[in-house]
Amino acid sequence: MVNTIYLDNSATTKPLKEVMQAFMVVNEQYYANPASIHAMGVEANDLLIRAREQVADILQTEAKNVLFTSGGTESNNAAIFGIARSNTHIGKHILTTEIEHPSVLETMKQLEKEGFDVEYLRVDRRGVISLDELRTKIRKETILVSIMHVNNEMGAIQPIKEAAKMIHEMSRAAFHVDAVQSFGKLAISFKEEGPDIISISGHKIHGFKGSGVLAFRKPIRWQPFALGGGQEFGMRSGTVAVPQAVALAKAARLAVETMNERSNKYRQWHDEIRTQLESYGEAVHVLSTPQGAAHIVSFSVCDLKGEVIINAMQKRGVIVSTSSACSSKQTKTSHVVEALHLDEHYKKGVIRLSFGAHNTIEDIENFKQVLAEVMLELKGEKK
Numbered sequence: 001m002v003n004t005i006y007l008d009n010s011a012t013t014k015p016l017k018e019v020m021q022a023f024m025v026v027n028e029q030y031y032a033n034p035a036s037i038h039a040m041g042v043e044a045n046d047l048l049i050r051a052r053e054q055v056a057d058i059l060q061t062e063a064k065n066v067l068f069t070s071g072g073t074e075s076n077n078a079a080i081f082g083i084a085r086s087n088t089h090i091g092k093h094i095l096t097t098e099i100e101h102p103s104v105l106e107t108m109k110q111l112e113k114e115g116f117d118v119e120y121l122r123v124d125r126r127g128v129i130s131l132d133e134l135r136t137k138i139r140k141e142t143i144l145v146s147i148m149h150v151n152n153e154m155g156a157i158q159p160i161k162e163a164a165k166m167i168h169e170m171s172r173a174a175f176h177v178d179a180v181q182s183f184g185k186l187a188i189s190f191k192e193e194g195p196d197i198i199s200i201s202g203h204k205i206h207g208f209k210g211s212g213v214l215a216f217r218k219p220i221r222w223q224p225f226a227l228g229g230g231q232e233f234g235m236r237s238g239t240v241a242v243p244q245a246v247a248l249a250k251a252a253r254l255a256v257e258t259m260n261e262r263s264n265k266y267r268q269w270h271d272e273i274r275t276q277l278e279s280y281g282e283a284v285h286v287l288s289t290p291q292g293a294a295h296i297v298s299f300s301v302c303d304l305k306g307e308v309i310i311n312a313m314q315k316r317g318v319i320v321s322t323s324s325a326c327s328s329k330q331t332k333t334s335h336v337v338e339a340l341h342l343d344e345h346y347k348k349g350v351i352r353l354s355f356g357a358h359n360t361i362e363d364i365e366n367f368k369q370v371l372a373e374v375m376l377e378l379k380g381e382k383k
């Protein structure tokens with residue numbers, strides 16, 4: 001669509017030109033298999049080594065602890081299955097939260113079927129876990145704690161540092177953080193007290209769909225997810241997609257370099273839109289909080305279905321989504337909205353707008369204008 005204002009960057013982002021350029025060059029000139037021992041293979045492998053080192057530097061770990069994957073879903077699955085299935089000699093107890101992405105929750109459900117004891121931490125109305133509840137739930141036999149950094153549906157930020165300290169003091173559990181929505185927007189690394197495992201997705205940071213990272217603070221007892229030719233230090237078999245790896249490293253570097261500048265802009269836009277939304281009084285409930293991630297604003301209009309608002313905005317060239325792309329085609333209320341215990345009137349459709357590197361102040365001004373028009377048009381329309 002031409003002339004659209006794309007405000008669905010938490011679903012996916014448009015790749016940056018520099019990232020596409022890097023991808024093209026590697027595909028055209030360095031397409032050899034990086035595991036091949038001939039000169040072309042060595043060249044491709046050199047690029048892979050450099051990409052891995054770049055990501056390792058950003059995350060403050062060693063290159064041997066960085067694996068390239070096919071995205072956030074694979075990284076989350078691999079982290080959780082890998083830790084759980086190889087640490088049963090310590091215990092079978094796992095902690096996570098009730099608002100994780102389905103790539104975590106569905107993996108946990110599978111582990112429950114396999115006899116693991118999974119407990120789900122609750123969140124308050126701001127979407128944040130209680131550290132007191134975490135403290136009471138950690139046991140000697142807890143082997144894994146998986147907590148997302150930023151929630152994809154409404155932007156709540158979890159207290160990762162404090163949780164890491166507590167988990168490490170009280171147990172031998174590995175701490176996995178799904179940083180898919182936070183990487184490049186908030187500081188996240190293995191520096192000081194932090195997670196043991198981090199998942200990242202390329203397409204949320206202006207890289208490509210089908211690319212991701214699973215990174216470890218240090219080598220850990222872990223069972224590989226994909227078996228085969230022993231690539232990626234034997235931890236993730238399959239011919240490594242060097243162009244994706246190089247593109248992801250480039251996207252990651254650009255995201256981190258521009259993080260502060262973008263965050264300041266996003267915060268200002270977030271605050272302005274919040275002020276406008278709050279001016280509609282009881283007609284609108286804003287789920288995102290001022291303490292949450294700046295790039296996500298989610299809200300709900302009293303007794304109105306999400307699709308109605310999405311369509312009304314789309315007619316005017318503005319693309320927003322229901323709270324999450326993966327549940328947006330489903331009709332049932334999302335698990336995140338349920339966990340927030342919203343009033344029934346605000347459960348029918350949560351709208352999420354999410355900013356990205358290509359958005360401009362003009363986009364936001366236009367969005368605010370469209371929001372005003374749509375609110376006027378839909379006034380009194382209840383479904």
Ligand SMILES: Cc1ncc(COP(=O)(O)O)c(C=O)c1O
Nearest residue numbers: 071072073101152178180181201
């Ligand atoms: C918080 C979170 N985790 C994981 C994923 C899955 O990432 P991918 O689409 O790369 O598989 C997403 C995607 O929406 C997400 O928002």
